[in-house]
Amino acid sequence: MSSEGEVRRALGAIVLPAFGRCVSSLNLIRAVRLSDSGVELQMAAVAMNEPEQHALKTRIVKELKKLPGIDKVELTFVPGRPSELNEISHVVAVMSGKGGVGKSLVSGLIAIGLKRKGYSVGILDADITGPSIPRMFGLTQKPSACAEGLFPVLSASGIAVMSVNLLLGNEGDAVIWRGPLIGKAIKQFWEEVFWGKLDYLIVDLPPGTADAPLTVIQSLPLNGIVIVSTPQELASMIVRKAISMAQQAHSRILGVVENMSYLYLGDIDRKIAVFGPSRGAELARDAGAPLLAQIPIDPNLAALCDSGHIEDCQLDAVKKLALVADLLEK
Numbered sequence: 001m002s003s004e005g006e007v008r009r010a011l012g013a014i015v016l017p018a019f020g021r022c023v024s025s026l027n028l029i030r031a032v033r034l035s036d037s038g039v040e041l042q043m044a045a046v047a048m049n050e051p052e053q054h055a056l057k058t059r060i061v062k063e064l065k066k067l068p069g070i071d072k073v074e075l076t077f078v079p080g081r082p083s084e085l086n087e088i089s090h091v092v093a094v095m096s097g098k099g100g101v102g103k104s105l106v107s108g109l110i111a112i113g114l115k116r117k118g119y120s121v122g123i124l125d126a127d128i129t130g131p132s133i134p135r136m137f138g139l140t141q142k143p144s145a146c147a148e149g150l151f152p153v154l155s156a157s158g159i160a161v162m163s164v165n166l167l168l169g170n171e172g173d174a175v176i177w178r179g180p181l182i183g184k185a186i187k188q189f190w191e192e193v194f195w196g197k198l199d200y201l202i203v204d205l206p207p208g209t210a211d212a213p214l215t216v217i218q219s220l221p222l223n224g225i226v227i228v229s230t231p232q233e234l235a236s237m238i239v240r241k242a243i244s245m246a247q248q249a250h251s252r253i254l255g256v257v258e259n260m261s262y263l264y265l266g267d268i269d270r271k272i273a274v275f276g277p278s279r280g281a282e283l284a285r286d287a288g289a290p291l292l293a294q295i296p297i298d299p300n301l302a303a304l305c306d307s308g309h310i311e312d313c314q315l316d317a318v319k320k321l322a323l324v325a326d327l328l329e330k
């Protein structure tokens, strides 16, 4: 006789071609009951019409009957909403005081680092008016949708991404919404997207300390915040405002990332501090959190971002950023 675990494993591995994701990653299994001669199952039928349900049922019955002691399979489909199906273990937001310091880059690299460690990862692009995640990952596909919600688009390495840019007709279209609408869109990306089972959801925040980052900090169940800055920005008070906003909201600052720390000239083996001397360690001390990584100015990295191949990045920083996983376990 097979165990419930074996049934869940066999069932979970079945891939739904429409989404390129398996049953377990979408968290569709609602109930498994074993009897003497077989198994009774309940499964959420999201975005499946009757013929699709029928085809899936045929595959499931065939797969499960391969297991010892399973002669009979009873499968019923039940409705499923994202709020019932999503199981997200950790939510990490990436924040900075001002724009253009590399938040989206760092969000992307954290996600890539965690994915390389074998975790299931998603990115919620909360920068509604200036979304840049899809471009870095080379994503242009429209998300699938059903009455209950939207399905994230998967990157080449399998990171689930949702961004307003994926919903626009044209990547260059402008979103000219005001604060309340932006806040609503961010909440919808949390509540009405089928993220399924994720170990980590990385939230790429819009720049600054205004409405939109505040909405995220106040309305999403954040486990931690990563602060991104450049040596140039460190000289100003802006990044300290971001830190103080996180502290006031009682959000845990997991670490600080100094981007554009230096330019490395390989030919003469020299580091040039283009934006002045590093103050990352000082900032990390003020934030009461570790300095996770110092990312150099790297023309190759800029080219990977522009061409949609950020997942090919081999910088050391990717491994270092994945340390957020260890910090969250503490």
Ligand SMILES: Nc1ncnc2c1ncn2[C@@H]1O[C@H](COP(=O)(O)OP(=O)(O)OP(=O)(O)O)[C@@H](O)[C@H]1O
Pocket: 096, 098, 099, 100, 101, 102, 103, 104, 105, 106, 127, 130, 132, 206, 207, 259, 260, 295, 296, 297, 298, 299, 301, 302, 303, 305, 306
């Ligand atoms: N270390 C780096 N080396 C080379 N290019 C970089 C580096 N960091 C960022 N860039 C480039 O700078 C641009 C801005 O980076 P990014 O989009 O990550 O910033 P941001 O803080 O998210 O900006 P915004 O505030 O507009 O959301 C990108 O085009 C990226 O390719």
Ligand SMILES: [Mg+2]
Pocket: 103, 104, 105, 127, 130, 132, 204, 205
């Ligand atoms: Mg950005």
